[in-house]
Amino acid sequence: xxxxxxxxxxxxxxxxxxxxxxxxxxxxxxxxxxxxxxxxxxxxxxxxxxxxxxxxxxxxxxxxxxxxxxxxxxxxxxxxxxxxxxxxxxxxxxxxxxxxxxxxxxxxxxxxxxxxxxxxxxxxxxxxxxxxxxxxxxxxxxxxxxxxxxxxxxxxxxxxxxxxxxxxxxxxxxxxxxxxxxxxxxxxxxxxxxxxxxxxxxxxxxxxxxxxxxxxxxxxxxxxxxxxxxxxxxxxxxxxxxxxxxxxxxxxxxxxxxxxxxxxxxxxxxxxxxxxxxxxxxxxxxxxxxxxxxxxxxxxxxxxxxxxxxxxxxxxxxxxxxx
Ligand code: TXA
Ligand code: MG
Numbered sequence: 001x002x003x004x005x006x007x008x009x010x011x012x013x014x015x016x017x018x019x020x021x022x023x024x025x026x027x028x029x030x031x032x033x034x035x036x037x038x039x040x041x042x043x044x045x046x047x048x049x050x051x052x053x054x055x056x057x058x059x060x061x062x063x064x065x066x067x068x069x070x071x072x073x074x075x076x077x078x079x080x081x082x083x084x085x086x087x088x089x090x091x092x093x094x095x096x097x098x099x100x101x102x103x104x105x106x107x108x109x110x111x112x113x114x115x116x117x118x119x120x121x122x123x124x125x126x127x128x129x130x131x132x133x134x135x136x137x138x139x140x141x142x143x144x145x146x147x148x149x150x151x152x153x154x155x156x157x158x159x160x161x162x163x164x165x166x167x168x169x170x171x172x173x174x175x176x177x178x179x180x181x182x183x184x185x186x187x188x189x190x191x192x193x194x195x196x197x198x199x200x201x202x203x204x205x206x207x208x209x210x211x212x213x214x215x216x217x218x219x220x221x222x223x224x225x226x227x228x229x230x231x232x233x234x235x236x237x238x239x240x241x242x243x244x245x246x247x248x249x250x251x252x253x254x255x256x257x258x259x260x261x262x263x264x265x266x267x268x269x270x271x272x273x274x275x276x277x278x279x280x281x282x283x284x285x286x287x288x289x290x291x292x293x294x295x296x297x298x299x300x301x302x303x304x305x306x307x308x309x310x311x312x313x314x315x316x317x318x319x320x321x322x323x
Contacts, residue, residue, distance in 0.1 A: 002156065003165040007124045016167045017132035025052055025162075027141040027155045028128065029169025030120040032093045032178050032195070033148035033283070034155045035064065035138030036163065043105040046137045052162045054144040060110035061137040062095050062178075065119050066129035074115055074135075076101050082183045084204045091121035093178040093195040108137050118178055124169040140177060147227055147318075150175050150284050175280040176310055181209070193310040195279065229290040229297060233319040236298045244298065253294035255285050257302065266292070275307040282311060286318065 003019075005012035007029065019026050020037060023045035028037045036053060038045040040063050050057045063074060068086045071078060075098035082096055100115035109115050120126070129136060140148040141155045141163075149155045152168035159166075179194030181201065189210040190198055198209040231253070236244075238258050248264045257271045257278060269285045271278045289297050299315060302308050316322055 002160045002163055004152075004156070005165050005167045007167050007169040012167070013124070013128060013131075016165055017128055017134065019164050020128075020134055020136070021132060023048075024164035025049060026165040026167060027149075027152070027159060027163060028122075028125050028136070028138065028167050029152070029172065030064070030122050030125055030138075031091075031172060031174045032120070032176060033150055033172055034141040034152065034166075035062075035120075035136070036141040036159065037064070037136040037138040040064075040108060040135040040137040043107045046105065046107045049137065049139065052159065053139060053142070055139065056144075057107075058110045059139075060112055060114075060116060061108050061139050062116040062118050063108060064125075064129070064136040064138055065117060066126050066135075068119065070119075070135065071096075071098070071117055074101055074104055074117055075099060077185070079183055079185050081188075081205055081207075085181070085183075085201060086119075088204045089196055089201075090119040091126065092119070093121070093174050093176075094118065094201075095178045095180045095192075095194075097180065097182045097191070114182070116180065121173075122169055124167070128167070145228060147229055147283050147286055147290075148177060149287070150280075154284070154287050171280075171284070173280065175282060175284070176314060179310070193313040195310060197306045197309060199306050227314050227318045229286050229318065231290055231294045231297045233286070233297045233299060233315075234321050235301050235315060235319045238300055241298060241300050251295040252298055253289040253292055253296070254298045254300070255289060256300040258300060267294075273303075275303075275305075275311065278302065279311055282314070 005016050016026050023042050027034050038049050077099045095116045095118040097114045097116050142148050143158050150172040152166050155166050174195050179196040180192035182189040198211045201209050254268050257273045262268050
């Protein structure tokens with residue numbers, strides 16, 4: 001049984017804290033996507049996350065803190081430049097990979113010498129962590145290799161029965177996973193693109209940020225097959241979608257953002273053309289189309305440009321073609 005906990009209800013928030021303190025798994029809202037949380041100081045609780053998700057145990061987890069000062073409890077030799085990013089972007093969708101303190105459990109880091117740290121910007125989650133003095137290890141709250149959830153309903157659909165509770169904090173404001181930045185003493189490398197771009201980071205740094213297309217670091221989110229709905233996803237040109245409007249095929253759902261005169265409404269979902277609003281609704285729209293049991297989902301190829309980089313990244317991992 002998975003308890004549904006309403007974040008607006010103080011008793012439910014208490015219950016979420018009590019469950020986590022008792023070593024149980026509770027899905028929690030963040031501004032990016034919902035996380036599947038366990039008390040980061042309890043290795044047994046953390047190891048249960050892997051079983052619930054069906055995720056290989058060598059995949060490291062992000063540790064969520066509720067203040068900037070806590071970074072030094074979990075990480076050592078923090079590069080001075082990294083502090084500027086913490087001050088500029090926390091709380092927010094930026095995860096820093098730092099050298100871990102020796103006492104941090106290998107269960108969290110997958111045996112790596114680094115730890116991923118993030119202070120999330122969801123007021124409810126921050127209150128929960130602060131009131132209960134909790135630091136939370138949490139991957140996205142989806143079964144392994146499936147789409148990340150941006151609502152509590154999606155978490156229930158994917159993880160219901162496998163976890164103790166879901167704290168409903170409403171739809172996620174950002175909608176896509178955090179930017180992951182490897183912070184070395186004299187270099188910064190983006191390992192997973194996200195809402196905070198290299199350009200935005202560089203405004204606070206005296207050097208360039210690396211953002212390689214491919215890299216060999218252990219970032220499961222960097223696996224080619226990832227973030228996949230059940231239907232096959234294809235990236236299509238606007239022309240191909242317009243053509244589809246004239247000659248619709250059964251079993252195909254479309255996700256578009258260009259203005260067009262729609263006819264087969266149940267086969268279409270429209271996203272805003274603004275990248276912030278598009279990002280917010282992107283996963284939720286794929287989830288929604290997936291519940292309509294289409295065999296294929298055609299996604300109109302988004303615009304180019306740095307504000308769309310992370311969306312392109314997730315879309316190309318979800319798709320079976322490359323636009
Ligand atoms: O926005 C987010 O980052 C969300 C919310 C819940 O905070 N979390 C999230 O977690 O997306 P997850 O586990 O689905 O993706 C985190 C990625 C994984 O690909 C993992 O391999 C990588 O971060 N990661 C975590 N710690 C790492 C480390 N020490 N070294 C290399 N990669 C690490
Ligand atoms: Mg994930």
